[in-house]
Amino acid sequence: MTRIVLRQAMEQATTSDVKTLESLNHDVLLMIFERLPYAERVKLATLSRRLRAVLLPVIYRRLGWAPGLVDFPPQRILPFTQVFTLAGHNIRRFTPAQHATIASQFREAFPIMKSLHTFILGGNVADGLWSELLDAFAALSNPIDLVVHAHWQPDDEEAEPIKLEPRTTTTLPLRRFSFTVPFIFDVLDNEIARRLPDILESETENVRTILAASLSTMAKVEIPGELISALDGPVWTSLTELYLNGLWPFSDAVEGNSPVAGPSLEHTSSTQSGVVALTSSVESPDTAKDPSVPTEGPPPSPAISKAENEPNPVQVLGVSSTPDTATSTSSEALPSSTVVESPLIPSPATTNPPENAHQSPSPSSAKTSPLLSILERLPNLRILNMMLVFHQDDGPDSRPPICIADRLPSPPFLQHLTKFQATCLPNDDRIIDFLPPNLETLSLRRYPFWLEDGMLRILATPLTIFNLLKRAEFSALTTLKFWYLISTKEELEHEETLLDLLPKLFPLVQDLEFSRRWDHGAPLLEGCQWNPMPIVCDFFPRFKHLESILFDPDLPERDGWPPESYPSSDFREMVGRLHGMAGEIVNAAPWVKSIGMYREFGSNEDLYWEIWGVVPAPDGRVALDRPPPPIVNSIFYP
Numbered sequence: 001m002t003r004i005v006l007r008q009a010m011e012q013a014t015t016s017d018v019k020t021l022e023s024l025n026h027d028v029l030l031m032i033f034e035r036l037p038y039a040e041r042v043k044l045a046t047l048s049r050r051l052r053a054v055l056l057p058v059i060y061r062r063l064g065w066a067p068g069l070v071d072f073p074p075q076r077i078l079p080f081t082q083v084f085t086l087a088g089h090n091i092r093r094f095t096p097a098q099h100a101t102i103a104s105q106f107r108e109a110f111p112i113m114k115s116l117h118t119f120i121l122g123g124n125v126a127d128g129l130w131s132e133l134l135d136a137f138a139a140l141s142n143p144i145d146l147v148v149h150a151h152w153q154p155d156d157e158e159a160e161p162i163k164l165e166p167r168t169t170t171t172l173p174l175r176r177f178s179f180t181v182p183f184i185f186d187v188l189d190n191e192i193a194r195r196l197p198d199i200l201e202s203e204t205e206n207v208r209t210i211l212a213a214s215l216s217t218m219a220k221v222e223i224p225g226e227l228i229s230a231l232d233g234p235v236w237t238s239l240t241e242l243y244l245n246g247l248w249p250f251s252d253a254v255e256g257n258s259p260v261a262g263p264s265l266e267h268t269s270s271t272q273s274g275v276v277a278l279t280s281s282v283e284s285p286d287t288a289k290d291p292s293v294p295t296e297g298p299p300p301s302p303a304i305s306k307a308e309n310e311p312n313p314v315q316v317l318g319v320s321s322t323p324d325t326a327t328s329t330s331s332e333a334l335p336s337s338t339v340v341e342s343p344l345i346p347s348p349a350t351t352n353p354p355e356n357a358h359q360s361p362s363p364s365s366a367k368t369s370p371l372l373s374i375l376e377r378l379p380n381l382r383i384l385n386m387m388l389v390f391h392q393d394d395g396p397d398s399r400p401p402i403c404i405a406d407r408l409p410s411p412p413f414l415q416h417l418t419k420f421q422a423t424c425l426p427n428d429d430r431i432i433d434f435l436p437p438n439l440e441t442l443s444l445r446r447y448p449f450w451l452e453d454g455m456l457r458i459l460a461t462p463l464t465i466f467n468l469l470k471r472a473e474f475s476a477l478t479t480l481k482f483w484y485l486i487s488t489k490e491e492l493e494h495e496e497t498l499l500d501l502l503p504k505l506f507p508l509v510q511d512l513e514f515s516r517r518w519d520h521g522a523p524l525l526e527g528c529q530w531n532p533m534p535i536v537c538d539f540f541p542r543f544k545h546l547e548s549i550l551f552d553p554d555l556p557e558r559d560g561w562p563p564e565s566y567p568s569s570d571f572r573e574m575v576g577r578l579h580g581m582a583g584e585i586v587n588a589a590p591w592v593k594s595i596g597m598y599r600e601f602g603s604n605e606d607l608y609w610e611i612w613g614v615v616p617a618p619d620g621r622v623a624l625d626r627p628p629p630p631i632v633n634s635i636f637y638p
Contacts, residue, residue, distance in 0.1 A: 042055075045059060063084050063085070078109055082117050084116060106139075110136060124150070126154070134172070153199055167213040171213055174217060179203075180222070211231065221241070224245055232373070240382045249371065340390075340458055341457050384419070386423065389423065391455070394456065403434060420443070422443070426458060437473055445513060484517065485518070487522040510547045511547065518556075520554075551585065572632070572638075587622055596609035
């Protein structure tokens with residue numbers, strides 16, 4: 001019997017062409033290789049031309065060179081270099097011939113370094129930047145960032161510091177200049193000190209030479225506050241960002257009266273972590289085996305002072321009561337005295353006892369800070385960041401305000417400014433009154449959290465903050481940071497007035513940092529309750545656009561203690577308490593997206609906050625995105 005068998009043709013599955021690794025496009029390969037260790041990328045670059053073409057710009061984007069150890073990098077890799085670091089390994093001091101040779105090599109290399117955007121002078125380069133090397137930057141084809149970690153003060157006391165020759169012809173294509181030596185350190189008194197007259201003069205002139213040579217392209221300047229007079233003179237139309245670190249400028253030095261000479265000093269490129277906000281301070285590791293090999297990842301920070309590992313407790317000095325109805329002829333309530341803060345334990349050689357740190361505020365007829373005339377010459381400034389403190393030996397005439405009633409800024413004044421941050425602003429300063437209405441960030445934050453020996457700051461009170469802000473009109477303000485100290489019962493009344501005013505002045509604030517410090521040992525607060533929760537649970541919800549909160553409640557159990565270096569069970573219990581406070585705050589303002597509570601842990605002040613996200617919870621409430629840490633003794637946190 002014949003059978004007919006029908007076989008249905010099966011559809012053949014279509015398969016896409018299998019691609020090789022090298023057939024992937026450039027961007028995809030970079031995404032893959034960015035996850036590999038540096039050594040693995042170097043090995044891959046030896047496998048094929050295609051991989052070399054992809055990886056060489058990544059491998060050689062950061063180069064370091066130590067003239068005392070290796071030859072100058074070969075020209076074939078220089079077009080890929082984006083960040084170049086000149087180090088001073090193995091050379092105690094460069095000779096004039098070495099200076100000329102090094103500068104000549106850079107003068108030949110710069111024209112082909114088309115990708116270069118940052119040149120770093122390492123902190124171990126003896127005597128700092130010299131004239132021939134500065135002249136070599138004229139060969140650059142594009143404006144770059146110049147970061148100088150090395151100071152100009154020679155180690156040999158008999159040697160003269162390098163003096164940069166002013167440029168009178170060609171300009172230098174620099175868009176940013178950063179000089180990362182905000183403080184000098186008194187090795188005899190073991191404390192922060194002001195620059196001596198000769199150091200102040202030579203460094204100011206050298207910085208002025210660099211800036212003047214790049215007047216048309218300089219957009220961002222980061223210098224010590226003491227050297228601010230380097231900007232005096234021309235109108236800086238291209239400058240949009242100014243960062244001042246270290247000590248407030250010594251006005252007498254600017255006018256030609258230098259501060260009194262002190263004992264032997266040496267520079268320190270940084271102090272306790274966070275004491276000085278150097279922006280973008282990077283440097284190649286001093287222990288690199290081959291300085292000509294590219295360096296990947298963030299290099300270590302410069303050496304820090306002893307106080308980083310042994311922070312000193314602080315106390316309030318020179319506190320006097322303030323009359324409830326303190327007024328002046330200009331109808332501005334001002335405290336009858338300036339409240340200052342300095343380290344609890346003064347250095348043995350300190351000539352002024354702590355009690356003498358108390359000073360009266362500058363009268364309205366006093367001279368103003370040299371900052372005002374300079375700020376008037378920055379018409380296009382958008383960011384002004386003054387992370388400054390005073391020195392404990394500064395007298396009242398050394399702490400003048402920027403603006404007073406007798407010396408107001410000439411209009412237009414900082415009309416394009418969007419971010420303003422000032423620390424230790426004198427209580428009678430009126431600069432905030434003249435900031436533009438389009439200001440987006442206003443910061444009067446507590447800085448630094450821990451004072452080094454020799455530092456002094458004016459303590460803010462609710463009344464002084466009220467007087468600084470009461471005339472402010474910033475309709476576009478989205479970020480507000482402030483702090484104050486409460487040490488008398490009268491200040492509790494001023495606090496209520498201030499916290500009632502701020503939501504009305506700045507209703508659009510989205511990011512709020514608030515540090516409410518409490519003098520736990522003040523006799524004038526006897527019988528008063530520290531508990532800040534009723535106050536802040538009423539204050540934060542008044543900002544209807546609030547998204548993030550940073551709050552320092554100043555817990556009593558942490559009063560006088562240095563930052564925790566080990567996540568002990570006591571520390572974890574404290575974080576658990578902060579967790580409960582944070583949960584209460586966000587349920588009072590459930591639209592907030594994140595909250596951070598102040599808890600001192602580690603050596604980096606930027607990481608002193610325990611931050612939680614806010615997530616929905618049952619019954620229409622909100623909760624924090626993770627529980628408090630377990631109460632255990634463990635080196636691992638949380």
